[in-house]
Amino acid sequence: MDEGTTATRVCTRCGQTKGETSEFFGESRGRLRTVCRTCNRLQDAEYKRKNADKIVEQRRRTADATRLRSHRWYVNNKEKHRACVKAWHALHPGAQTEIARKWRETNREQEQQRAVRTRALSPLIGRQRTAKSKAKAKGVVVANVDYQALLLQYGSTCYLCGKTIQGYELSFDHIIPFDKGGAHIPENVRPVHALCNSKKNTKLILPSVP
Ligand SMILES: [Zn+2]
Ligand SMILES: [Zn+2]
Structure with a gap:
């Protein structure tokens, strides 16, 4: 006689007698649950309904942790x-343009705003x-230098002569020149005139000229 087909179990929640198999009672850590599958689903739904905020918070925390982990990995x-990205793009020629095109298509408004911002800043960018x-x-140390941010930080005062810079006079100077070990x-x-x-450059290139 096959015991598996005759053994039954009473669900502790609904009290119904059902076959003692994973068809009727779901498994948890390798053992059949004491509540039937139907009741288990109802319990789950009830828990999710009662703890919606907690679940959202938990998900957010997990997502944050994942993001932080991958960012740390990226930094190290x-x-x-860079090599991975390069290899991927070598395997998928034209994918980058396609991704960008799709993004622009689905984010038209954002794309328009971006274009307006870029046009406004375009001379600087x-x-x-x-x-x-x-x-x-030149092979010097290079980082992102945001000219707009520099103008916000230092205003439009020339650090060499201390006078105000008009738009058409605006230039950006490396305090320590590249050939003196300065970095970008x-x-x-x-910001300078x-x-x-x-004038400063001339002085540095020809220090003996009066
Ligand atoms: Zn049940
Ligand atoms: Zn000046």
């Missing part, structure tokens, strides 16, 4: 990450990019 493995690639070509980092860049900047 930047080179590896263009200079920012040029300066960065020039610095890279926010701490080493200040283009004229003051070029």
Whole structure:
């Protein structure tokens, strides 16, 4: 006689007698539960309904922890990450443009706002990019230098002559020049008059000229 087909169990919640198999009683840690599957589902739903806030909070905390973990990994493995991204893009040619296009399509409004912001800042952003690639070509230490942020931080006062800079006169100077060991980092860049900047450069290149 096959015992598995005849053994029964009484659900501790609804009191119904059901077959003592995983078909009627779900398993937990390798053992059949004392409540039937139907009751278990009801209990689950009830718990979720009562603790909706707690569950959301728990999920948020887990997500935060995951994000923090992966960020820490990223900080400690930047080179590896870069190599991974590169390898992925080599395997998926054109994927980047496709992803960007899809994003723009689904986020039209955001994309328009971004375009407006970029246009407003474009003279600065263009200079920012040029300066960065020039610095890279020189082989100096390079970080992101946000020209807009520098203007907010230092205002439009020239740090070389102390006078106000008009828009058309605006330039950005590396306090310690590249050939004197200066880096392209926010701490080493200040808004200046283009004229003051070029005077300073001349002085540094030809220190003997009066
Ligand atoms: Zn039950
Ligand atoms: Zn000046």
